[in-house]
Amino acid sequence: MMLKPRIFDISVSISEDLPVWPGDPSVEINLDSSILQGSLANISSIKFGLHSGTHIDAPFHFIQNGAKLDQIALERLTGPALVIEISGSNNMISRKTLEDLNLNSWPARILFKTRNSSFWQNKPHYFQKDFCALELSAAQFLVAKGVRLIGIDYLSVAPYADPLPVHKELLRNEIIILESIDLNAIEPGLYELVCLPLKLINTEAAPARAILIKSG
Numbered sequence: 001m002m003l004k005p006r007i008f009d010i011s012v013s014i015s016e017d018l019p020v021w022p023g024d025p026s027v028e029i030n031l032d033s034s035i036l037q038g039s040l041a042n043i044s045s046i047k048f049g050l051h052s053g054t055h056i057d058a059p060f061h062f063i064q065n066g067a068k069l070d071q072i073a074l075e076r077l078t079g080p081a082l083v084i085e086i087s088g089s090n091n092m093i094s095r096k097t098l099e100d101l102n103l104n105s106w107p108a109r110i111l112f113k114t115r116n117s118s119f120w121q122n123k124p125h126y127f128q129k130d131f132c133a134l135e136l137s138a139a140q141f142l143v144a145k146g147v148r149l150i151g152i153d154y155l156s157v158a159p160y161a162d163p164l165p166v167h168k169e170l171l172r173n174e175i176i177i178l179e180s181i182d183l184n185a186i187e188p189g190l191y192e193l194v195c196l197p198l199k200l201i202n203t204e205a206a207p208a209r210a211i212l213i214k215s216g
Contacts, residue, residue: 007211009211012053019128058072060204068203082191094138106142110147111152116128117183134152195209
């Protein structure tokens, strides 16, 4: 008997209490037309930054001549992905952290599960400055290993105090960044990633619905 594949939603919910990067616009959701107020239908609108919630960073985010979102092939965003758990309370993932994993090979897509995932369970939500992120040495290591997509479970793959070097290292090497995923319920291992950003033109980012599929 063939077991049905299990589907895990690793997207965070977009709501008005969603934390955003300091200085970015907050999420606003409005019910513009209401049946209870006499309208024929309920119609809502939303205002938020493209880096709100689960989203994709395209190279154009930090590289002026880099690829924009609509230039990224969907094949880059779908396929086998390895979820790696980084245990402990450290704020930084270094080159040594990655070397100590002793992986025989590095797949094209890596998703980092860290203590950040627990932040999504906190209520009320608020922005956490001390999230776990990549050091530049780790970004350089992943570039050398041929990784093509990196996901992390908070608002930035780079540290709050100095986000530019890591982003530029990854994006200038055309590594796609998937940020603000929730891996709290995900066990480490190999999955099929399906990540579909909104089909926006000439932008550096887009919100996305991201799921993991586990066969058997």
